Amino acid sequence: MVAGESHDSDIAAKLINQSIIRATDDHRQPSILPLSNLDRLMGGFPVTIFYAYRKPSAGDFDSIVTAIKTSLSETLTHFYPFSGRIVRNSATGEAEILCNNAGINFMEARATVPLATLNFHDQNQSIRKVLLPVAPEHPPLSVQLTGYTCGGFSLAWCFEHLLADATAFIKFLNSWSEIARAKQVSAAINQDRSIFRPRSPPVYGPSVDRTYTVCTMDDILSMPPNGISQKRLYYVEGPCLEHLREASRRGGSKRTRTEALSAYLWKVMARACGGGDSDNRCRMGWLIDGRRRMAARNHDDSMSNYVGNVVSIAVGEESARELKHRPLSHVAGIVSGAIGEAATDGHFLDLVDWIECHRPAMMLPEILLGLGGPALVVSSCHNMPVMAVDFGFGRPSLGMFYSTLDQIGAGYVNLVSSGKEDGGWLVSTFIWPELADALESDPDHVFQPITADHLGG
Numbered sequence: 001m002v003a004g005e006s007h008d009s010d011i012a013a014k015l016i017n018q019s020i021i022r023a024t025d026d027h028r029q030p031s032i033l034p035l036s037n038l039d040r041l042m043g044g045f046p047v048t049i050f051y052a053y054r055k056p057s058a059g060d061f062d063s064i065v066t067a068i069k070t071s072l073s074e075t076l077t078h079f080y081p082f083s084g085r086i087v088r089n090s091a092t093g094e095a096e097i098l099c100n101n102a103g104i105n106f107m108e109a110r111a112t113v114p115l116a117t118l119n120f121h122d123q124n125q126s127i128r129k130v131l132l133p134v135a136p137e138h139p140p141l142s143v144q145l146t147g148y149t150c151g152g153f154s155l156a157w158c159f160e161h162l163l164a165d166a167t168a169f170i171k172f173l174n175s176w177s178e179i180a181r182a183k184q185v186s187a188a189i190n191q192d193r194s195i196f197r198p199r200s201p202p203v204y205g206p207s208v209d210r211t212y213t214v215c216t217m218d219d220i221l222s223m224p225p226n227g228i229s230q231k232r233l234y235y236v237e238g239p240c241l242e243h244l245r246e247a248s249r250r251g252g253s254k255r256t257r258t259e260a261l262s263a264y265l266w267k268v269m270a271r272a273c274g275g276g277d278s279d280n281r282c283r284m285g286w287l288i289d290g291r292r293r294m295a296a297r298n299h300d301d302s303m304s305n306y307v308g309n310v311v312s313i314a315v316g317e318e319s320a321r322e323l324k325h326r327p328l329s330h331v332a333g334i335v336s337g338a339i340g341e342a343a344t345d346g347h348f349l350d351l352v353d354w355i356e357c358h359r360p361a362m363m364l365p366e367i368l369l370g371l372g373g374p375a376l377v378v379s380s381c382h383n384m385p386v387m388a389v390d391f392g393f394g395r396p397s398l399g400m401f402y403s404t405l406d407q408i409g410a411g412y413v414n415l416v417s418s419g420k421e422d423g424g425w426l427v428s429t430f431i432w433p434e435l436a437d438a439l440e441s442d443p444d445h446v447f448q449p450i451t452a453d454h455l456g457g
Helices: 037-041 061-078 166-180 206-211 217-221 238-247 257-273 291-298 301-305 320-325 328-342 345-358 433-441
Strands: 013-021 031-034 046-053 085-088 095-099 104-111 141-147 153-160 212-215 230-236 281-289 311-319 362-365 375-380 398-402 411-417 425-431
Touching: 013 061, 013 141, 037 345, 037 362, 046 166, 061 104, 061 141, 061 153, 061 166, 153 166, 206 212, 206 311, 206 328, 206 345, 212 345, 230 433, 238 257, 238 328, 257 281, 257 311, 257 320, 257 328, 257 375, 257 411, 257 433, 281 320, 281 328, 291 301, 291 345, 311 320, 311 328, 311 345, 398 411, 398 425, 425 433
Parallel strands: 104 141, 281 375, 375 411
Antiparallel strands: 013 104, 031 095, 046 153, 046 398, 085 095, 141 153, 212 362, 230 425, 281 311, 411 425
């Protein structure tokens, strides 16, 4: 339904209305919500989540707009900081959230094509052409609702990573959809940043110091060209994931689907981008959600409902030759070891303290600066209810993360559960043309270019 071949090189959406949506509860006094150290680490990095929906069985585009705007206003009452502004503290110069209910930007648009003509496999030829530009001084959260000639619609959210991470924003979207369906929000929201106070005195180990670095905006703007240009969407079937997981076993050690697919990707990347039989170093990173680790340490169940940033990164490094010639099980073991080192409460405590010691400088994972050979970062969101966002018009045919950036220092791969019975994953990528070609020409067909059949349309 939503992944056909596009025959129109000038697909575009036209803005038909723009408004500011504020929280229904407008009686609170403006207040400042300080950022946690983990929030500061994310900087102003923009993230976009894109959904496509079939034509509803009842109602027109105007009724969709009304339902979504009304429920959004109610939802912002629960997620009040999202309706505020990111400002600079006059004394420290550091960012903080002004909770003043200034509202979020809501754009209504019309596309000149049906959804079925969008080639979602090549996002440069589909999503990029239907997303409207956002003004430089835009609110930290913007929403675009687009109607198509077939009666279907899409929703896109662009948010500043300073506000929260992907786990928190998926919680926001699901709470929004619950309210739209006249249901109670399923869980109380925890926005208490004080739980991430640094220790006194702050202390951290060498692994955090190896992974993160202080940088400047000039360092980011002067990243060397790396050829990363292809924004592609793939489907990996559930049985294929299970086959990779079985092939990744070593002795009695079982691997997760994420570890198995990462090992496969790393081997292909080494062959396609790392020089194959060379000693060139190839790195891979994995984003780690710290909620479960910190909740276990503090015996605090509310961590699962924490809205903010609780993300770190694990990094592995190996030569292209080693990755190419070693079996999948060996590479999966390297993946598992790297993830295990960062997936602890101690790692997150160290990271909070490391950031404290380097404030107010800009800080990033070193892997994102594009230095030291090809690198690929994997964000596994397959355990999040991404495809459960139903505003009363049915579940989405497609839900995915999308990058609006034109240049990044490392390739990026995002894993989302398709919600289909086969247990397959939607895999959104921002990678090198050589890696895209290698994945699509692999005779095992692990990464299948997305089609309407994969989306059930």
